[in-house]
Structures are given as C-alpha cells and as structure tokens.
Amino acid sequence: MPRAATVLPALAAIVLMPGAVGAAFAAPSTSSPQGVDVSYPQCGRPLPTGHAFAIIGVNGGRPTTTNPCLATELAWAAEASGGTVHDDIQLYVNTGNPGGQSAVWPQSGRNHHGTCDGSNSRACAYQYGWERARDDATIRGIRNPKQYMWWLDVETVNSWDHTVGGGTRNAAVLEGMTEYFTAIGVRGVGLYSTRYQWGEIVGDGVDATSSLNGLSNWRPTGSTREVAVANCGLEPLTPGGIVEMTQYTMDFDYIHSCI
Secondary structure, three states: OOOHHHHHHHHOOOOOOOOOOOOOEEOOOOOOOOEEEEOHHHOOOOOEEOOOEEEEEOOOOOOOOOOOOHHHHHHHHOOOOOOOOOOOEEEEEEOOOOOOOOOOOOOOOEEOOEEOOOOOOHHHHHHHHHHHHHHHHHOOOOOOHHHOEEEEEOOOOOOOOOOOOHHHHHHHHHHHHHHHHHHOOOOEEEEEOOHHHHHHHOOOOOOOOOOOOOOEEEEEEEOOHHHHHHHHHOOOOOOOOOEEEEEEEOOOEEEEEOO
16 A cells, blocks of 8 residues: 655645644554554644654544644654555544534535435434535645545544434434545545444444445554554444554554554
8 A cells, every 4th residue: 555655745735833743752662563643632742753654633622623733743743654554644533413503514415315404414414524524624734635544533522413313313424524535535434433432422323325334443442552452353333344453542542553
C-alpha cells in the first residue's frame, strides 16, 4: 500500500497555529512498529518520537468543531518512520446524532432512506452524517482529503438518539459519513469503538445492506500492549469487518497493528 507521505504538500495549504508541538517522549520500545493517535487534548504537549504512523483527530471533541492544533499535529505526524502496512498519516473524526436538536440539523435532502423534511427521521439522520463528513473534508483545514484513511470515532461521550428506533437512525448518521467519504474517493473508512459503546449507540440498527458492513475496526482495549495484542481477536463491530488495529493507553494512546 502506498504510504501517505504525500501529506507534505497539503501542509503548505494549512495556516500553522501558535504553540508548535515539541517531541520529547519516545514511543514504547516493542518488537513491532507502533502508531500513536493525538488530537485536541494534546495541544501544546510534547509528543512522542519514533512513531511508525499516526492518526490525527480532525475535530475538537464534537462533530461540529475543529481541532485547534490540527496543523501542528499533522506536521508532527509527517515525521512518522513508516515500515508498516498502514498509511503513515490517517485521520479520525468525532461522530454523534443530536436527533434533530441541533442548529445544523438538515431541513432538506434526499437519499436512499427517503426525503429529509427536518424531522428526526432516518433520512435526515443520514443527511446530518453526510454533511458532517463534508465539513470534515472541506472546512477543517484538510487539503486533498481523499489521500487519507478516515476513522469514525463512535463513543457515548457525544450526543446520540436513544429514543425508540434511535439505533437505526444513529447507524444512518454513520452511513451518511461513510458514504460521503467513499464518494470522494478516500483511502478507506473504518470504525473506532468498543463493543459496549457500539451496542449502546447502534445496537441492532445495522441492516444487511448497510455500508457499515465490512468496515475495518480500530478498537480501544486498555492500558497494556499485551491486552492490545490479545484483542486483535475481537469480533468485528459489523459483519465482514476485520480488526485492523487496537489501541492501548499509557502516557499517550498507542496503536498496535493486527495485520
């Protein structure tokens, strides 16, 4: 697989923000190259050195926000040493579903779930996801978004629809995001979540024709590499998927490759 070293021209199009990030911590020494993921909580902190690849958070914790350190963290990510099957630089985005309770909830649009009329419907949930992905790709500071692998961060910390039928509508949001990214020709789309959080948010809301089926997984697993290695054997979140990476947290979030 080609590595995403082509990010360097993209950085020239992003205005660097104040507070450039230093690199003072060495990534854990292991028998295999490790990745690291960082986002807005690491703004201004010294970041690890020796990372084989990096995954950078595009948002500032909510789907409608921007990571204020995106440019400097992308510059740090470009120092990745490579040597894995993974792209050197990948991205992740926050996801959520406010269930119509948002100033940016769509009022129109048509997709394979029907016509959005501004209600808390599956069609509008899909449209909401499509528009959040479009924003992530076009207004956050990412030039040439199609050169990246994009991960959808699905966690209970963000707002989700927990009313009757909410799991199906939550899945529609993620489908909208997946299908937007796929439509613009990105390197790939994957899912980041635990089994518990996925169950709380989506449950049985993914049907047999969903575009979420077959997506790669990046799974948070705990605080040791040993557990991360063992959890490569987890059942994927959707049928046909694979667990591509696992995450373990020490001083930073480190990423173990399962492939």
